[in-house]
Amino acid sequence: MRSCPMFTLIVIEDEYWTRELIKQFVHDSNLGIQIIGEEENGEDGFSLIRERKPDIVITDMNMPHMNGVELLKKLEQHHPEIKLIVLSGHDDFVYTKQAIRSGVIEYLLKPLDKESLKQALLACLVRITKERTGRAASSIIVLPSDVLNIVVQHKRNVRTFVNLGNSDAIRQALTECFEQLKSKIEENSYQWWRIYQEFLKELEECMSLAGTEMKEAFEDDRLLHGEQARPMTGAEAHEKLTTLYDIALGHIDALRKAKKKIDLKEIQQYINVHYKEPISLEKLAVRFYVSKEYLSKAYKSQIGENIMDNITRLRMEAAKEAILDGRLPINHIATSVGYSDASYFHKVFKKYYGMSPLALREK
The missing domain is CATH 1.10.10.60 (Homeodomain-like)
Incomplete structure (x- = not known):
């Protein structure tokens, strides 16, 4: 059963088959996005946007009556909160310049492919969720069940090794986890960021169980809170987590040694x-x-x-x-x-x- 839509989308594109392709890609993405309207030109599209107020707009740049440049200017003026994804058949400088000025999330060249659109939609959802809740929500970044099973198993192993104070075993468990995931996830993906957050949350729970807090172990607060949701490589996530767990385990070990006797x-x-x-x-x-x-x-x-x-x-x-x-x-x-x-x-x-x-x- 599909979950109830949490986000809304309008498509403005003069090519019928491109609109159909977008609708199919959005449906297949399973991101909780509902398409609430579509139009063939910028003028009618702008009227529809003002009427239905979507979260996201996907628009072509080269359209009749009102082209993408004019539409972006109007949206920038009247609806700056809407997240924009721009499509174009040409890598045109004028289009690109206006897209950057209008705060467009992604500028995608045709022919459109499913993965590029999904990553663009995820970027929109991350920003929308952060604005709604005040923080980036990893829950909107979905992990396939086989990936999630691997992560859960290795999180369990890592927790055991943290409790034992075995840093070598922690590094080995992280390495094995990322090796198993490498063939299942795109190299530069929001899913790696989600996995990074899963292990970061596990570390926080381990430290709480040990009677301490993350902020006590990490002088550089950016290590913990400087990561906005973004595409990340597996190698980067692995390296960051290894560093964080090494520092945390050193902190826990120091606390244990400072404890002279049982109270x-x-x-x-x-x-x-x-x-x-x-x-x-x-x-x-x-x-x-x-x-x-x-x-x-x-x-x-x-x-x-x-x-x-x-x-x-x-x-x-x-x-x-x-x-x-x-x-x-x-x-x-x-x-x-x-x-x-x-x-x-x-x-x-x-x-x-x-x-x-x-x-x-x-x-």
């Missing part, structure tokens, strides 16, 4: 605040820069209770209180105390209290 009071305070979240022994170990084996042993030795038993106890006590209160559905209570699987919550609760949540409520 169980600090850890318990963290558990008391976050026990309703999906925390685990491994996540706690990463956050407090110790091995999970050492954390488990030290906690049991000093607190007298296994760390996961402590988390379970806090969850069960909170669940019991909510069940006896009687206002919330039991499945909602399960979610609120950290159990996404309601049946597993029922099993743990019955084992802990010797009765089901419903039996306790009805008691």
Whole structure:
């Protein structure tokens, strides 16, 4: 099922077959763009634009009644917010000069090819989305399912190696990922930028899990926020990510070395605040820069209770209180105390209290 259109487009082109080709290309792009009108000349096209106010206009330059140069001047004056893609059968200097002055996104020469038009449309959507939301949205840059599967798998591997502090394994995982993707993506494409953003977001989550932030590791803020959505090569994305992960891992390693000894009071305070979240022994170990084996042993030795038993106890006590209160559905209570699987919550609760949540409520 195709998603509901988020963006609108008008085509102004005097050649019937070119209009049909554009419509087919736009449909095949699956970018959420709806064509809301078409005209054969600039004069009628301008009237249609004023009436329907599209997000994007694709226009030919050489048309009857009002040519592309005149149309661009009018749009620049009356509708500067509309994103423009210009088509021409000639690489004409006059046309090109006016296109640049009018803020045209792309100047495409005929005969038109599908990939060039798709990249031009993506450039328009990136600018529109940034203007609407205040930031560039990578969600509009679609990755094919086979590409996305490769990215997801290697993101998972990279996260594991960050937690282990293994920089060589991280570099190897990134290299393997980009080698597998090389034959599936155009060399200079917005899709490489989207993949770059996916791994950047993964790095941010890894650093948050380690109890630090990206801005603490990177003195040059441009490394993180200077990247506007743009076509990027795989080699460039790979090189940038390798550098970023190296710097981040060095920062995390320095924090671990600066941590002289385990602070169980600090850890318990963290558990008391976050026990309703999906925390685990491994996540706690990463956050407090110790091995999970050492954390488990030290906690049991000093607190007298296994760390996961402590988390379970806090969850069960909170669940019991909510069940006896009687206002919330039991499945909602399960979610609120950290159990996404309601049946597993029922099993743990019955084992802990010797009765089901419903039996306790009805008691």
